[in-house]
């Protein structure tokens with residue numbers, strides 16, 4: 001899909017770009033309109049909304065940008081949960097035709113998997129002594145994608161836990177008492193649907209999968225074989241050494257580089273666009289968009 005002229009692409013270098021963010025349409029804290037407002041306040045020029053297994057925010061955000069004449073370029077995106085060798089790997093689709101039927105089919109399957117897992121998680125949590133967690137998590141998610149982040153908030157309240165992390169550590173994290181293995185699509189299926197929808201497929205936050213260097217290399221090889229386009233090499237939390245290692249994987253496997261904050265809600269640790277800078281030797285993912 002032609003999105004930007006070469007001149008616009010060259011300009012990209014000087015723009016503030018954030019290619020990974022969430023809204024209330026999944027587990028973010030802001031509505032799409034509030035997210036756009038915050039991006040304008042933070043002087044972000046290019047923002048991708050990448051909610052978990054949904055593109056529901058895209059039309060809402062675009063309408064708002066038009067209405068307010070906001071100085072922001074919105075990239076239509078999605079973050080697809082996939083299953084690989086017992087790990088949950090997130091694949092970000094960028095610059096997609098968010099109404100493409102292939103993507104719609106993938107989203108519909110993923111939403112079913114989310115619903116099935118949520119119901120099963122609710123059952124397991126009942127057996128752990130919790131009451132009505134599914135109903136409350138569902139109410140919290142509203143029309144949006146139901147995620148473990150919603151469950152974690154309810155568990156935190158009911159069990160009086162000091163933070164959300166504790167809900168994952170005790171109940172819904174991998175292998176814990178109320179964990180339910182989700183039925184996500186494969187990496188290949190996610191990449192294929194993103195490509196059919198004209199987008200670029202980027203492996204989200206490679207540093208966060210809690211795997212050894214050997215497994216991470218295997219994952220990157222598999223992603224490349226699945227026709228993946230790029231890696232997120234720049235996240236606010238990454239130190240220089242991690243950025244260097246990820247950049248080297250990009251160069252070694254001829255992958256493009258993406259960067260994003262993975263913004264969910266305002267916090268003192270991270271915000272839109274903060275601490276993001278594309279390394280000079282990287283091939284930015286947006287080079288694929290002319």
Ligand code: AMP
Pocket residue numbers: 027052081146147148149164165168169264
């Ligand atoms: P799901 O896609 O439904 O499995 O939900 C995963 C979401 O929960 C992630 O995108 C994070 O926003 C959040 N999450 C995952 N693990 C943790 C954790 N250990 N602590 C806090 N939030 C988490």
Ligand code: MN
Pocket residue numbers: 022027052149264
């Ligand atoms: Mn999330």
Ligand code: MN
Pocket residue numbers: 079090204205
């Ligand atoms: Mn993710």
Ligand code: MN
Pocket residue numbers: 020021022079262
């Ligand atoms: Mn994310």
